[in-house]
Amino acid sequence: MRISTSQYFGMNVQTMDDQQSTLAQLYQQLSSGVSLQTPSDNPVGAAQAVQLSMQAATLSQYADNQNTALAHLQAEDSSLTSVSSVLNAITTQLVHAGDGSLNDANRGSIATELQGLRNQLMGIANGTDGSGNYLYGGYQATTAPFSVAPSGAVQYNGDNGVQNVQVTSTRNIPVSDTGQAVFMSTSTAGSAPVTGGALGNSGTGAISGVTTNNTTDPTNSDKFTINFTSATTYTVTDNTANTTSAPQTYTAGQPITLGGGGQSVTISGAPNAGDNFTVAPAARTADVFANLDSVIAALQTPVNGQSGQVNLKNALNTALTQFQNTLNNVTTVQTSVGGREQEIQALQSITLSNNLQTQSNLADLTQTDLTSVISKYTMTQFSLQAAQQGFSMIQKLSLFDYIGN
Numbered sequence: 001m002r003i004s005t006s007q008y009f010g011m012n013v014q015t016m017d018d019q020q021s022t023l024a025q026l027y028q029q030l031s032s033g034v035s036l037q038t039p040s041d042n043p044v045g046a047a048q049a050v051q052l053s054m055q056a057a058t059l060s061q062y063a064d065n066q067n068t069a070l071a072h073l074q075a076e077d078s079s080l081t082s083v084s085s086v087l088n089a090i091t092t093q094l095v096h097a098g099d100g101s102l103n104d105a106n107r108g109s110i111a112t113e114l115q116g117l118r119n120q121l122m123g124i125a126n127g128t129d130g131s132g133n134y135l136y137g138g139y140q141a142t143t144a145p146f147s148v149a150p151s152g153a154v155q156y157n158g159d160n161g162v163q164n165v166q167v168t169s170t171r172n173i174p175v176s177d178t179g180q181a182v183f184m185s186t187s188t189a190g191s192a193p194v195t196g197g198a199l200g201n202s203g204t205g206a207i208s209g210v211t212t213n214n215t216t217d218p219t220n221s222d223k224f225t226i227n228f229t230s231a232t233t234y235t236v237t238d239n240t241a242n243t244t245s246a247p248q249t250y251t252a253g254q255p256i257t258l259g260g261g262g263q264s265v266t267i268s269g270a271p272n273a274g275d276n277f278t279v280a281p282a283a284r285t286a287d288v289f290a291n292l293d294s295v296i297a298a299l300q301t302p303v304n305g306q307s308g309q310v311n312l313k314n315a316l317n318t319a320l321t322q323f324q325n326t327l328n329n330v331t332t333v334q335t336s337v338g339g340r341e342q343e344i345q346a347l348q349s350i351t352l353s354n355n356l357q358t359q360s361n362l363a364d365l366t367q368t369d370l371t372s373v374i375s376k377y378t379m380t381q382f383s384l385q386a387a388q389q390g391f392s393m394i395q396k397l398s399l400f401d402y403i404g405n
Contacts, residue, residue, distance in 0.1 A: 059355040062168055066351060069165040070344045072175040073337050075129040080334040086121045087327045090114060090292065091320065097299055098316050104302050111299040118292050122146060122154065125183055136179035138162065145179040154289035156180055167347055173340055177333050183288050187332040191282035191325040195265055197314035198276050199298060203231070204310045205271030209321065210263050210279060211255070217262020224258050224279040228271045269310060282325045295319035
């Protein structure tokens, strides 16, 4: 096959053009630091880069969600610590109020202290996070969850919605607890049934705590009332089952069986006809503000005679059990919050590691390998220079050049 002079010249010019183009591409990679400029540079690598970029964006969003969730849980954790501190202060005041040497004025001062603690607890219950959203309002994050009704009672205005945040592709984590769960409920596990005596009792009967004889008895969750029909007889009413026992003979300090026998209490002293006592499961004596109002009212009531002393003792014992149950509930909630914090912190480490690996893989696909590209650039440059010099020499190989020489 014969190659004409024009074809030969065209082939050499095309080769040098290609080398010039390659040099320009390599120079662009060196100056920008990006080796994958367009999909045509590496179609397979470009597809992988798109997938890695999407994965990196997703991981980055999960990291932001984890930071948001952790901040919210840390705000609640701090708030619950404050709640526990207030509840412990209330318990201390109640123990002090049981001092038999105190008079009505002293107890009135304690009631005032408890009112201040009530206001403090109310402020914590209406606390907000760093974004100004209420911690305990459920889905009603922009409305104060607790308010004081015209009657003076505290009411809950939130709902039972629990906010969740997607922290990984497979994990949706709760980042809040409702005011109902924290301030209006008690945890069944670890909480004690609550006993109490009516403030209007005229005798000197004092009720003990509950003794559990059989933990599996279904009547343990019922509410009972012990009514004294005379100073020596009483009946036990299961308010849940709506049944009343036959009159029984009262002996001070002897166990009084409740329901199916799973629980019992003792009453000491000398109750009068018409006196009554109650036993309720912990979950039904849950409203911390109502319980606080009740004991404040008891402390503000003048103590008259021995019956008044016993009634106050019963009220204080009831309150102490109630607030211990509330503290147990708050501790349970805080433990759950702490567990969720630890889980998010572990997920943050995993997400960070995955994100770094994804970024590294993406960089391997798209960023310039300086050593390799500089080597290619130098070799291409040398090749171009050699081609140019060779082509220049070949151009002179003609008969006219030979004759001229």
